[in-house]
Amino acid sequence: MKKLTEKMISESVARLCIDANLHLRPDVDSALARALSKESGIQAKKILKQLVDNARIAKADRVALCQDTGMPVVFVDIGRGVDVSSLDMTRAVNKGVREGYKRGYLRNSIVLDPLAREGASKFSPCVIHFTFGRHKGMRITVLPKGFGCENKTQLKMFNPTATIGDIKDFIISAVQQAGPDACPPYILGIGIGGTADYACQLSKEALLRPIDKPNPLGAVAKLEKELYKKINQSGIGPMGLGGNTTVLGVNIKTFPTHIAGLPVCVNISCHVLRSASVIL
Amino acid sequence: MSFFNDNFIKLLTRSKDEFSGLRAGDEVLLTGDIYTARDQAHKKLIELIRKGGKLPFDLKGQIIYYCGPTKTPPMRVIGSCGPTTSARMDKMTGPLLEAGVKAMIGKGRRSEEVRGLIKKHKAVYFLATGGAGAYLAKRVISVKPVAFKELGPEAVYRLRVKDFPLIVGIDSQGNDIFRK
Incomplete structure (x- = not known):
């Protein structure tokens, strides 16, 4: 012991x-670099370049x-x-x-x-x-x-008969409502199941998974991929100024829930998604 | 490679005419003095204005930056200093514009009311890149505390900036980059 x-x-x-x-998380850092090489919007590209530079400067200067x-x-x-x-x-x-x-x-x-x-x-x-x-x-x-993005969190208690389409619409609308205000490109942490409070906790835990690693459950991974594609077609773009980079990642975490309900929590993270771990 | 390698407008904070010539979407490199003020500093400034008290600094012709920097690490001018969400200041923007503030810097959308006020006062709303606080810190050459020290990160600081990269969000004619 x-x-x-x-x-x-x-x-x-x-x-x-x-x-x-x-230190920007390596998965987020490479997602930004990838987005920069793929982005077609001119202003969007400039902003992504600033963000890539920002991570480099923060590390070198030891500034947050x-x-x-x-x-x-x-x-x-x-x-x-x-x-x-x-x-x-x-x-x-x-x-x-x-x-x-x-x-x-x-x-x-x-x-x-x-x-x-x-x-x-x-x-x-x-x-x-x-x-x-x-x-x-x-x-x-x-x-x-950060609270610019935390303020955009949304929780919805769906009926158990809600369709996947209803859930997708809710998630997409949460991103649209955040729009340019919470520092896009975003990373979405989504908690599905449990109770109201637990769905919120799941959404935070979802943000801890590297964004290049899909959910191990096939159906959930498919939903993540669909949302990622759909939201990147929304045109919000970096800082909301247009472009095809609106989300860098969509992470869903699920848990069993009650026969009478289906809690879904969307916790938006700005592009500066930060976390660090250690095992003692 | 410089971030703005083309078509940016070099602008001095003290220039008068050039601000009204800016158009939503213009990319600007700003040089001169700006004043940080976010939620609590706004609240205090507005209380002072309402009571007719003496303001800790003259707002006339000034530029307000919605920003609460991190603490300054040793050997640095300032810590991380990006913009905060402007919409939270929407309800408190009117009195500051009345008092002569000529521009604001933040991130995200403004209310329809603020857009109207900006047009009325021929002011400008600039966007700085949110979450680029370390990058923007490189463009600050000096910092001076000005007021409300008790507010900590929410105190008012005068930042002297050089080539501070901005995009015009709402211009003096009321054109809004997010409502195109």
């Missing part, structure tokens, strides 16, 4: 916060990719062979977030009181999802989610 300390956890989280905010360094969502997946029984995990993770955001010169975007919009927080608390699995070790993933 590997005994983990609070320091090991907070230090890992701190590093992940910096890594995620400074985007000034909105997000609200960190931290997934802690505790597997076998690790002992954390004596630790205050929530405290350890939040400590890591605070240290990482401070050390990385990232932005403090958290207000403690959501209504009064006051309270000088020190980068935390973050949102934490704890899960337990059968794998070995503890996996920690940090997903700093």
